[in-house]
Amino acid sequence: MMLVLAVAALAGCGNDTAKKDAAQKIVVGLDDNFPPMGFKDEKNEIVGFDIDLAKEASKRLGCEVEFKAIDWNSKEAELKSGRVDVLWNGLDITEKRKENMLFSDPYMNNRQIVFVASDKGVKIASEADLAGKVIGTQSGGTSEEYFESKKDLKASMKEVKYYPDFINAFMDLENGRIDAVVGDEIIGRYYISKHPEKITAIDTVIGDVSQFGFAFRKEDQALRDKVQKVFDEMIKDGTVAKISEKWFAKDITLKK
Structure with a gap:
């Protein structure tokens, strides 16, 4: 004992x-x-x-x-x-x-915001502007949960592509395969710091501010x-x- x-x-x-x-x-x-x-x-x-x-x-x-x-x-x-x-x-x-x-x-x-390729001229000032566009985000992430809960919003988009991680999503954005990425502001801005001339963060919040x-x-x-x-x-x-x-x-x- x-x-x-x-x-x-x-x-x-x-x-x-x-x-x-x-x-x-x-x-x-x-x-x-x-x-x-x-x-x-x-x-x-x-x-x-x-x-x-x-x-x-x-x-x-x-x-x-x-x-x-x-x-x-x-x-x-x-x-x-x-x-x-x-x-x-x-x-x-x-x-x-x-x-x-x-x-x-x-x-x-943490906020979910929009990221676009700097040289494509894509304008997204609100959720409504996601309509007709190909959007990328991380599979299993907060943005996916949000899109799945907003059926009308998801249906308005041309396509939502889910990636295993944001790095792959940003690479497709740089290569013109998608129109925008919706994802964590902190991770996105860190990526931008390493690729300052290729990706632009748009201060458009998608969904609620999370923690x-x-x-x-x-x-x-x-x-x-x-x-x-x-x-x-x-x-x-x-x-x-x-x-x-x-x-x-x-x-x-x-x-x-």
């Missing part, structure tokens, strides 16, 4: 199963082609804003952290199956997702609360602000 209690006292990471506790590891599921939140650098290492946040939180918990690239369109299945413990990669908090996932507190605002959070299985309340506690400490001591300044040149995170 004393041995069992000692093992339990040492366990502090992973989900609520004995196997995960013994492993002392949190597996983070992400789209590894989603800069600047999480992506592979020139050394093929996964880096990014959310990566730095998750690493620091895991360090404070005394846990090992593993980053696992997943099909973002199957993220809920990956989480529910236990292949990953948390989704931490620019994940918008929505009412639909709350039905199946347990979210952290929001830590950043990023990281998500756990519904039954993993204890893990969610542990991670939230250390994340709150990171906000309070300025660590989150410093990481934001590293990736965005300013602190754009939400405060308690």
